[in-house]
Amino acid sequence: MAAPAGSGSSDRTEHSGLEFRSPRVAQIHRAGILALAPVGLLLHDHDHPRHALQQLLRALPPGGLLPAHRTIEDPPRPPLGFSPAHPAHGCVFPSPARVRAAGWDSVFRRGCETFGRSVLAEFFRSSGAEHSGGDRHLGGRTAGRPDRAPRRAVQVLVNECTAQAGLAFPHVVILGAGPAGLAAAWRLARRGTLRVTVLEQREEVGGYAGSFTLEGCRVDYGSHRLHPATPREILEDLRSLLGADLLRRPRHGRIRLQGRWIHFPLQPLDLLTHLPPQFLLGVAADAVCKPFRTSTDSHSFAGVLERGLGRTICREFYFPYAEKLWGFPPTELAATQARRRISGDSLGKLARKLQAAFTRNGQGRSFYYPRRGYGQISEALAEAARAARAEICLGAEVTALLCAGPRVRAVQFRRHGSTHRVPADAVLSTLPVQRLVERIEPPAPENVRGAAAQLQFRGLLLIYLVLAQDRFSEFDAHYFPEPAMPLSRLSEPKNYSGASEPRGRTVLCAELPADPGQPYWQMSDAELGHAVCAWVAGVGLPVAAPVLGVVTRRLRCAYPVYRRGYEEHFAVLDHWLAQMENLLTFGRQGLFVHDNTHHALIMAYAAAECVSERGELDHTAWRAHRRRFEAHVVED
Secondary structure (H helix, E strand, O other), X not given: OOOXXXXXXXOOEEEOOEEEOOHHHHHHHHHHHHHHOOOOOOOOOOOOHHHHHHHHHHHOOOOOOOOOOOOXXXXXXXXXOOOOEEOOOOEEOOOHHHHHHOOOHHHHHHHHHHHHHHHHHHHHHHHOOEOOOOOHHHOOOOOOOOOOXXXXXXXXXXXXXXXXXXXXXXXXXXXXXXXXXXXXXXXHHOOOOOEEEEEEOOOOOOHHHXXXXXXXXXXXXXXXXXOOOOOHHHHHHHHXXXXXXXXXXXXXEEEEEOOEEEEEOOOHHHHHHHOOHHHHHHHHHHHHHHHHOOOOOOOEHHHHHHHXXXXXXXXXXXXXXXXXXXXXXXXXXXXHHHHHHOOOOOHHHHHHHHHHOOOOOOHHHEEEEEOOOOHHHHHHHHHHHHHOOOEEEEOEEEEEEEEEOOEEEEEEEEEOOEEEEEEOOEEEEOOOHHHHHHOEEOOOOHHHHHHHHHOEEEEEEEEEEEEOOOOOOOOOEEEOOOOOOOOOEEEOHHHHHOOOOOOOOEEEEEEEEOOOOOHHHHOOHHHHHHHHHHHHHOOOOOOOOOEEEEEEEEEEEEEEEOEOOHHHHHHHHHHHHHOOOOEEEOHHHHOOOOOOHHHHHXXXXXXXXXXXXXXXXXXXXXXXXXXXXXXXXXXX
């Protein structure tokens, strides 16, 4: 076996994440894998593992022992070099079929782990082999502690001999291939000790944070940015995956307010020169009167915001925009909607945002964006997960989670017209929480299903206009809080990445909040295209270039709607799902939260940390993470 790069010694050998000082020790390591294979550890000389390994070494076949990686649809392969009885070392090997039929998988793994620890300890004691260090998952160095073997080193042995016996690695099934699901898959798969499968209903990764090509232009599902508030660890990971394609771009949008355009992000001088005078006077009066202002409604979006910001900003901007986005009057929305969705929910916070605009590195003034569209983040995560041997099944619609008691035993899905079932040791779901509950079998209790029916998502129509011109405007996005304008936002994807190609083509993406069954949802693509042209012309943005085409995307679950009292309904679902021993929900839709992509990635990293090498979930650690997630506030 070749020496690992950078080892500086030709007699070092690397195998399965461990570095040994000689090929002889690596050969004993392979023998150890063979020694671990019997169920019940039926080694005649199991009290003396070193002696047993020396005997096994003489019978060890040349070359590696590991079978090729299997996909979920491949038939089981016979174990290499195994038979019901192996006379060379007096071990009894039950057939894989018998092991599975008898339900001995967990017994097998526990026995392997116990014996594997003593085998590795003997390796380290007798041969001077040591772990190469540097990975917190491996349990640290073993020098000076020959009686202790690294936790992950033992698990590597257990998983390898499990594969040899024709059994399975601990299997983690992830539902949804958006950024959260893919990040969790990558983090888990790269350990090398788990089998990871991602099931995604669409034929491409990314979910609502994906991208697609339209007339040569890369476009997103609405307007997306990666905020500079992204934690350093996550940002460095994305930089390593995307390289120079992860661009830092200046923000350059504007808001239409009372017939005038205001730059967004807000800029002090621009506000003074472009805000309507009556609006400025109203805000000033609200600031003076704030110490004397009282509110009897502390449980609604309207009450919380008006107490913090005053009447003018709320009634001219936030209230009409909120009703447009979420489909309900602000008095019917929960206070949580204000606390989680609006970062500048008081005049003091708005003042600090404006002050930050003067600083050179104000975070709100720029954003990260991939060169080939926002979906490139998900595509890079998917590529990295596949490289780590995760399997991503596209076009796989989850139809049922088959449970026995408090555990999910298998996930059922339809793919290409056929129904499949995949067994699961752990399930991580990013599906909308209501849909997840609907797919659990046996069905959830009636009160849980009733609570799920009370939670609502807001739908969103995305209307793309392909125009025969290089650029429509200099701005990345236009925001429309005014109630007379049905659209909430108009963005131009070319201006997010700064792309110059293709020449003579650009795309506008108009966002129209609407729910299935409402009149806008019933309109054809052509009708919606004509309506968008009329609406934007009415606010001074006429479409002068020829419209080469209109395409729509209809998102049923774009935003969670926090109606008053929603917390009680969500708590019922959350409590019931928490009783499932091997099921965890995360992500924007899985936890019914308003979050940015970097928040979803924080959840994904945390979810992966809560999965052990055995495929078991640490619910105590997850509850601690959930408490930290409550501090997330959407970055505008």
